[in-house]
Amino acid sequence: MAQSLGISVPQEAPDATRPGKAESILAAAERTFLERGFGAVSMDTIAREAVASKATVYAHFASKEELFGAVVARVSERRFGAFSVDALDPREVAASLLTIAQRFLDLVLSPEAIALNRVIIAEVPRFPVLGDVFWEAGPARSRAQIETFLRRAVAAGTLAIPDTRLAADQFVALARGELHLRQLLRPQGALKPEIVSEAARNAVSMFMRAFGIRS
Amino acid sequence: MAQSLGISVPQEAPDATRPGKAESILAAAERTFLERGFGAVSMDTIAREAVASKATVYAHFASKEELFGAVVARVSERRFGAFSVDALDPREVAASLLTIAQRFLDLVLSPEAIALNRVIIAEVPRFPVLGDVFWEAGPARSRAQIETFLRRAVAAGTLAIPDTRLAADQFVALARGELHLRQLLRPQGALKPEIVSEAARNAVSMFMRAFGIRS
DNA sequence: GTCTATAATTGGATAGAC
DNA sequence: GTCTATCCAATTATAGAC
Numbered sequence: 001m002a003q004s005l006g007i008s009v010p011q012e013a014p015d016a017t018r019p020g021k022a023e024s025i026l027a028a029a030e031r032t033f034l035e036r037g038f039g040a041v042s043m044d045t046i047a048r049e050a051v052a053s054k055a056t057v058y059a060h061f062a063s064k065e066e067l068f069g070a071v072v073a074r075v076s077e078r079r080f081g082a083f084s085v086d087a088l089d090p091r092e093v094a095a096s097l098l099t100i101a102q103r104f105l106d107l108v109l110s111p112e113a114i115a116l117n118r119v120i121i122a123e124v125p126r127f128p129v130l131g132d133v134f135w136e137a138g139p140a141r142s143r144a145q146i147e148t149f150l151r152r153a154v155a156a157g158t159l160a161i162p163d164t165r166l167a168a169d170q171f172v173a174l175a176r177g178e179l180h181l182r183q184l185l186r187p188q189g190a191l192k193p194e195i196v197s198e199a200a201r202n203a204v205s206m207f208m209r210a211f212g213i214r215s
Numbered sequence: 216m217a218q219s220l221g222i223s224v225p226q227e228a229p230d231a232t233r234p235g236k237a238e239s240i241l242a243a244a245e246r247t248f249l250e251r252g253f254g255a256v257s258m259d260t261i262a263r264e265a266v267a268s269k270a271t272v273y274a275h276f277a278s279k280e281e282l283f284g285a286v287v288a289r290v291s292e293r294r295f296g297a298f299s300v301d302a303l304d305p306r307e308v309a310a311s312l313l314t315i316a317q318r319f320l321d322l323v324l325s326p327e328a329i330a331l332n333r334v335i336i337a338e339v340p341r342f343p344v345l346g347d348v349f350w351e352a353g354p355a356r357s358r359a360q361i362e363t364f365l366r367r368a369v370a371a372g373t374l375a376i377p378d379t380r381l382a383a384d385q386f387v388a389l390a391r392g393e394l395h396l397r398q399l400l401r402p403q404g405a406l407k408p409e410i411v412s413e414a415a416r417n418a419v420s421m422f423m424r425a426f427g428i429r430s
Numbered sequence: 431g432t433c434t435a436t437a438a439t440t441g442g443a444t445a446g447a448c
Numbered sequence: 449g450t451c452t453a454t455c456c457a458a459t460t461a462t463a464g465a466c
Contacts, residue, residue, distance in 0.1 A: 021449080037337060039254025042441055053451050058443065060449095121399045122252060122337030131401040139393065139400075170421055173388045178354065181395075184336045185354075186346040206385055210424040236431080257459060268433050273461065275431095 022060045025050040030071045034115040038068050038123050065127065068119075072130050075116050076137035083107060085145045090153035094208055100149065101175045101200035104142060108176065109191060113138075114183050121184075143168050159211050167211060174203035237275050240265040245286045249330040253283055253338050280342065283334075287345050290331050291352035298322060298357050300364045308373035309423055315364065316390045316415035319357060323391065324406055328353075329398050336399075358383050374426050382426060389418035 028049035032041045043064055047054040061067035083103070088096040107113060116134070124131040147168035153159040161167045177199050179191065243264035247256045258279055262269040276282040298318065303311040322328060331349070339346040362383035368374040376382045392414050394406065 036340070037254070039252070040341070043443080044441070054442085055444075055452080056450050064442070117400075118336055118340070121333055124400060125252075125333070125402060126255070128401070135397075135400055139396065143393075166417060169393050170389060170417070173392045174385060177388045178358075178384050181354065182350075185332075185339060185350055186343070187340060202381060202385070206425050209426075210421050258461080259459075269460085270434085270462075271432055279460075 021050070021052050021056055025052060025057055025060055025067075026070060026074065029067050030075060033068060033071050033119055034075070034112065037119055038064075068123070069127065069130065069133075072116070072120060073133050075112065076134045079110075079113055079116065080107065080138045080141055083142050083145060085149045088149060090149065090156040090158055093153050093156075093158040093212075094204060096149065096153075097171070097204045097207060098200055100146060101171075101203050102197065104146075104172065104175050105179070105196050105200055107142075108138075108180055109183055109196060111190060114187065117184060139172075143172060146171055158213060160213055161211050167207075171203065171207050174206055175200060177203065236265070236267050236271055240267060240272055240275055240282075241285060241289065244282050245290060248283060248286050248334055249290070249327065252334050253279075283338070284342065284345065284348075287331070287335060288348050290327070291349045294325075294328055294331065295322065295353040295356055298360060300360045303364060305364065305368040305371040305373055308368050308371075308427075309419060311364065311368075312386070312419045312422060313415055315361060316386075316418050317412065319361075319387065319390050320394070320411050320415055322357075323353075323395055324398055324411060326405060329402065332399060354387075358387060361386055373428060375428055376426050382422075386418065386422050389421055390415060392418065 025046065029041075029046050032045055032049060043054055043057055046067070047057050050057070057067070061070065085096075085100050085103075088099060090096065120130050120134050143165075147164050150159060150161055150164045150167055150171075154161050154164065179196070179199050183191070240261065244256075244261050247260055247264060258269055258272055261282070262272050265272070272282070276285065300311075300315050300318075303314060305311065335345050335349050358380075362379050365374060365376055365379045365382055365386075369376050369379065394411070394414050398406070
């Protein structure tokens with residue numbers, strides 16, 4: 001579906017041993033779009049940053065919108081594709097949840113993820129497919145990963161959860177807390193690690209109070 | 216502080232019995248900015264929508280940025296200024312929390328609030344003061360209101376909460392759940408009331424499980 | 431204060447040479 | 449594929465009349 005709408009990372013040239021223009025155009029577009037947003041970046045700027053002519057940019061991407069879509073798809077995949085909780089032990093449930101929360105927050109609060117969120121939220125009314133691409137790569141994926149872990153913990157007898165899907169959403173919501181929205185609305189650059197760790201601990205603490213097995 | 220940066224709602228004319236141009240310009244700017252975003256709206260469009268000339272628009276607002284700031288300040292105050300939980304009974308804690316969650320969600324998930332969030336998130340890197348204006352009128356205010364209620368409930372002996380400020384943040388986070396971010400990333404117009412009610416119930420249910428007094 | 435008309439700039443996209 | 453040069457439309461902002 002995404003491809004039919006022009007949202008795809010274009011093919012490398014057959015001899016893709018070194019970057020090449022297409023790659024440097026994408027890299028320049030990624031930098032500038034994430035930093036300044038779709039509307040504030042011109043194709044002139046991207047061409048200059050990529051050390052290419054505007055005509056070359058248009059030879060690779062039919063329009064500014066298509067280039068933007070390619071950037072969103074690329075960053076979404078690269079940034080969120082690796083989130084996994086497979087290696088964690090459901091018997092050490094509190095420690096594992098803390099690791100999950102910490103990893104999740106490091107991911108979604110990273111300056112790159114915040115910038116990506118920002119440009120998508122800004123442009124999704126005009127380009128709805130961007131929201132779908134990101135949602136599947138990001139929130140839907142991490143929710144699924146976390147739900148899988150919760151199921152394993154229930155099976156291991158370390159958590160008592162009636163609805164694991166709902167609980168996964170709640171865990172994510174607690175972890176985000178106010179920090180995520182705050183970074184979107186009042187960006188402070190990178191947050192202090194202590195702040196993030198405390199948010200992770202608070203989320204796990206409340207989650208365990210609600211769903212932990214009392215012994 | 217906001218005023219020193221040009222973010223303020225301009226004075227009405229002394230005889231402010233009927234709208235006047237300034238008001239119709241603000242109204243037109245509000246409609247178009249919230250609908251299409253800062254970058255996609257031109258001063259021509261605003262002037263046309265306000266049935267005024269562009270020169271008149273500039274007679275009231277020195278720049279497009281200033282007009283945008285005035286719109287954000289105005290909508291933030293108007294939309295979030297009325298959120299209050301004073302009338303709720305802390306002895307009927309579950310019912311009161313459900314009312315709070317429902318009101319809160321009706322507010323933050325309303326199409327206007329989502330649109331406001333969207334334009335602020337998009338432009339806050341260029342106009343940081345917008346985030347401050349909104350944060351104080353919106354999230355900070357509702358958090359304070361909710362924390363006040365939680366304190367009253369603790370005093371009434373219906374909730375056991377070690378840190379009411381943290382708990383207020385957690386309550387808000389649980390209420391938002393995935394719905395708020397989802398509306399920002401994959402707007403679906405207005406949500407079905409049943410979906411919102413269920414989110415409110417789920418938030419209260421988990422909150423009570425963590426902080427309710429067991430009897 | 432309000433208007434018409436226009437200045438000055440910028441931005442998306444393309445033609446044609448190599 | 450890549451470049452230079454350019455077209456054309458849109459945009460912010462202002463000058464000058466009333």
